Amino acid sequence: MITIAASSIISRRVAAFSASTFRANTASLPQQSRRHTSRSAALLSSNVGETDAASAELLVNCRLSRSSVPNSLDARSLSENLDVVISHLKSRRASNEAIESAKSIASLNFDRVALIKKRDDALQKRNEYSGQVGKLMRESKGQETDEIKGIKNLASQAGGDASKVEEELSEIESNVNSLLASLPNLLDDVVPDGDDDSANELVSEWGDVNALPEEFGWPSDFEPLWHDDVATNLGGWSSEAAVGMSGARFVSLTGPVARLERAISSYFLDRASEKGYTEVSPPLVVSRSALEGTSQLPKFEEDLFKIIPESHTCNGEDAFLIPTAEVPLTNMHTGQILEESDLPISYCALTPCFRAEAGSYGRDTRGLIRTHQFYKVEMVKITTPETSDDEHHKLTRHAEECLEELRIPYRKMRLCSGDVGFSAQHCYDLEAWLPSTKEFREISSCSNTGDFQARRMALRYRPEVQVDDNQTNKSGKKKKAKKPKPVFCHTINGSGLAVGRTLVAVLENYQTPDGDVVVPEVLRPYMGGVAILKRIST
Template sequence: MSPASLRENLPVVLSHVASRGGSRELREEIRSVAEMQAVRVSSIVARDEQLGRRKTLSQQVGLAMKSGDGARAEELKQCSLEAGTRADEFTQDVEEMDRLMEGILCKVPNLLDDRVPEGLSEADNEVLLTHGDLSALPLRLGWPADFEPLWHDVVAANLSRGGGLDGWDAERAVRMSGARFFALSGPAARLERALSQFFLDAANDRGYTEVSVPFVVGRSALEGTGQLPKFEEDLFRIEGGSHKCNGEDAFLIPTAEVPLTNLHSGEIIPESQLPLSYVACTPCFRAEAGSYGRDTRGLIRTHQFAKVELVKIATPAQAKEEHEKLTADAERCLQLLELPYRKVRLCAGDIGFGAEHCYDLEVWLPGQQLWREISSCSNTGDFQARRMQLRYRPEEEEGAAKGGKKKKVKPALVHTMNGSALAVGRALVAILENYQREDGSVVVPDVLVPYMRGETLLEGPQVEFDESLLK
């Protein structure tokens, strides 16, 4: 948002920031931008007046010199220099205000779509639909009436009722890399790989262009998509003078959204090429500095995870429909895996910083007896495009009276959308918990059998089950 736009829409901006739970300090800073913008406009007018005065005086100096009036010429020259000095002072004032306003504006979240419900937390999100019968898989897999499904990490390890997959190793991973890292092996690792391949193929089938992107990006790329400066503490920065991206600080990507959207940073795309649809599977790295003590068990909240990301770049007129399509494409993956899920619209207090409208897809996890987010599908409007100067050139018909020719018009900002289809680790969690059997084996969902080389059942070595390991 530009300072001028913020000033013109100040009550609306303040209302949306308040709905998001924005602090009083942030709202005061936003008001200061509106005030500075008014002073900035006045300073620009005053600067231009001084520049005009300097030009006029310079011309008068020349006339005085021609007439031989040296004293008058010297007097006018001094007045011209004073006007130039005043112009420079106003220019410095404008530049300082620009710097201050830019620092505040990068902290202002996106404005909200009218469909976003009021609310301060996930408890206020709007459940739009629930897909799948929670009893269907238990019946199909023959769960006994008293069966208590286990957490995914227990199923993946060699612990569950004397069976399990013998494919979960947190201890060795932590020894190498620290807390919130893990290692998978055997059937669990193959299942994770199969999910990645399946999600990529599903996106390709829906018309997305698959892209292999860098896993390291510079600061400006993260600023463009809105991760910086607000979420810097949640990112992994690469330290060391030799690790720079075009002279900028380098970071490991928190999501493929960053490199995919930045593919066209600073470009002007012909309208005829839109919408663009991209997909990439990448590792993602998040320090999540503010989340210690939350969801630390298993694969729920780790520092490194795989995700298949969908990104769309569209015109404003296309954006809402493309957002719905992107969300439906993510839902389709869950439907093909036959996993129960629900679709929710995020409320003002739970929606992401850069999103104007967002759907979360939450998968049912019977081991934990709760719904967990597995995909977040956001329409960011022109929020990211403005930051990275990503535009398109509209074309309009002049009409048959002028030969039906097209004329080029002024470039406009695109709208961008992104969503997980899906978070691979959480999809693995969902399969391990929903497709587990009483003996510790895991049934492979039908759609994944070709990706598992025909395997329909995953089993590990049979061992004596130690109940104390579950405590």
């Protein structure tokens, strides 16, 4: 929230601020890399590479090339490319408030740059005066003359001026960080333009929705049951007891259905481990700053389960139940500088996830599709900017392979600009076929966030030293390679997969006309060899 003092600064600057002053300067963006000891410094810093001239046609179509925009969203690159950033916000169908926030950041950053110069000038004066005092003291052999006293006063005054400017600067930086935290990520050039999920782009489809029904002998007039009815027939569904204990949108699974859920979870974890993911058992309670790092906060606080401070805090911070294992997995290296040789880092975890679903009143109230608590295997990758696209595709492909081995028909969708998540620059949704409703439903969401989360977590890596054998010094010896400055990592996350929704897909696609459920072959080793779950109810 912008403080009163900062609001007055904004109003002064916005009045005089011209968008053309900060029009996209894409011919050559300077590089800047600094050490960061806090999230504030990470958000304010810039690490922008060379860019090409913006394509007017792409701007019109809202398919902005990554080469024509800042590589990341920080105060400096936003100020230098304000028009392009606003184009991204409009493509996302962002609110007018978000657009005004972007303008305010550019305006405040203009003031920030001026204040930095003012502070540095004052510090330089103080140092010059201090140098004069030292020289005069030596000349007077330690006697403090009136001249020395006068210069000391000037040095003290300059130091005081610098301190006052530092206070103003700190306030501006705090408000810039707050505004930056409210803005979504920039979009990848491949993201299609659109208002909502109806504009999502079909990338591929896999499987025949009629293959399993034909294999299990579904009659032509067979009406597939909903998964909750299938589970009830197996003696494995107890929603009334769960609602009585916990309220709406909670379910208890029992017997063979609970075992099938566990089998799905174990299968997903084993497949992820085979693909090189390190399994983690993370905390289920995380701090406010951890959620800010992965950008669930401040925007989505109403969707989280908050633990009352009287019960527990995280090192003095507000505590929340995790909405996804993405939060603890991505935060495992907060504030660290990794070595490029250690990347990519791949983690996976099976955890319960807790979501208030504040904006979903009346939607998907039946069954397991949308509950307050559900299990999910989450995959997270920490990598370099150069390899993040490739790692994103690998992560997504792994989730696809799990569906294919389960023989669940699915389609792969590229989310449009109006549907892509807040922190994602590019996202694929995998949607599984549900016979009961004859529609595809999301079962995995795989996102490349670029350095959006890494900036908030001050998560960086040091590039490997590039040695040029041909470079020598004046004496003919090989020059020592300079140690590269740290740059921000890229983070990727995706479901591999959502266990509850996978259970839904298995129960519905593998049901038989008799009410039994065939266990997918890949799950049978986790079910003690059981091939069929028999209907027990009449």
